[in-house]
Amino acid sequence: MNAISDVAGNAGGRERARIRAQAFSGSTSGLAPGNVQANLVILPKALAHDFLRFAQANPKPCPILAVSEAGDPHFPVLGADLDIRTDLPRYRVWRNGELIAEPTEIRDIWRDDLVSFAIGCSFSFEEALIEDGIEVRHIARGCNVPMYRTNIACVPAGIFQGPLVVSMRPLKPKDAIRAVQITSRFPSVHGAPVHLGFPASIGIPDITKPDYGDAVPIAADEMPVFWACGVTPQAVIAQAKPAFCITHAPGAMLITDLRNTSLAAL
Template identity: 60%
Template structure:
């Protein structure tokens, strides 16, 4: 007996990265992208008028830990082809922030109405990418377990200034037992394009963090008695810097909600 014919009316399977972008585009995906499309790199977004682009590019180059560049758009373009097919920077992130003169003026699900012909978009590596390696070795990721956004904090660590841009580093935090923390350092070190190794372990007050229960971005998570806080440089740093530099206009992602790209995390591994 011949096998049944394929159902040609069924939609073709799509890769999980595109599925995540389409879900954000349609409004079906509204929360954190942590743990989505495992294997695919995620990216932070910073969009600025072209007059600021050269300075911001130099800022990223001078601060590769918090601002590792994955791609830059052409002026006015709303896609970065190297990061994916069918990718729309205006709508494929679950949440956006709109800035004017360094002030946050709106949070929206779709930034299309705010896009301009003079804008340049910067995609910056995200620590959600190296979490794949932690998950593979059964290292618990608390914000995924608790279904919240990763906690992020402004620190006392100065970034290297470039042009009009300067400010303090933002870090993300994951509480880990010491053996897991050691392994996490080893694993994340393989991925310098997505923040690499942590910048600090334990003793949050040494980097200007007064209270772990009150993150500046994202949500607080449980820190158990046998765990230490482990801090990685974070791609939300440009938002802190934008607030300090006060450019006339900017669009960023809403912290915790990222652009899921077609690039593989393995593309950025050095080992």
């Protein structure tokens, strides 16, 4: 039995098989409902300890779900058949802090010294918001979540320092209050929002022009609600300029076999 048929009984495995076959390369928001999704950072072993310290010092944007052994492209704890080199819709390759490529697989540049970090993603708590009757605008419109660099500095560690990145969902005030309550239960996927309303006060000059993802409309009776985002390491990498790094492309996440309910703290 091959790897694809082995995982045919679970949604995460089915989506990974589709991605591995190069049949999908878009945003994973809304795919495999109920399954945990993850951001990805891959660094040489020489930088892995400093990045782990950075993540531990900044748990809101960088909640660690799993760390691989050096050179091992698999995450058995996240999926038995999972291959980090092929199972994301799109990757980003960085050299000296510059984005140089966005391939759909990374087998040809994989190295034996690379350590992979799977980081919690806010796509995982969206299921709970939707189940509570709260509209998630980017899912409703079939686009990527808007993400913004802020003027909030992360706690530095080693070479890693830079700005917090946030994702935004427009909500009515009553839904924003409920969203705080719901997402507080999921600290492993960013937890409660870090800011509500007033984007300029966190360094966002124009809410209609996200730094990553797609703009979504905000109605007159809604406010922007901001969560810490797992794209933060990419803003940090651009500033820290490590010689080599691989990440996910914003919105193109790793779909795991873990269930969102397993991450609920309450």
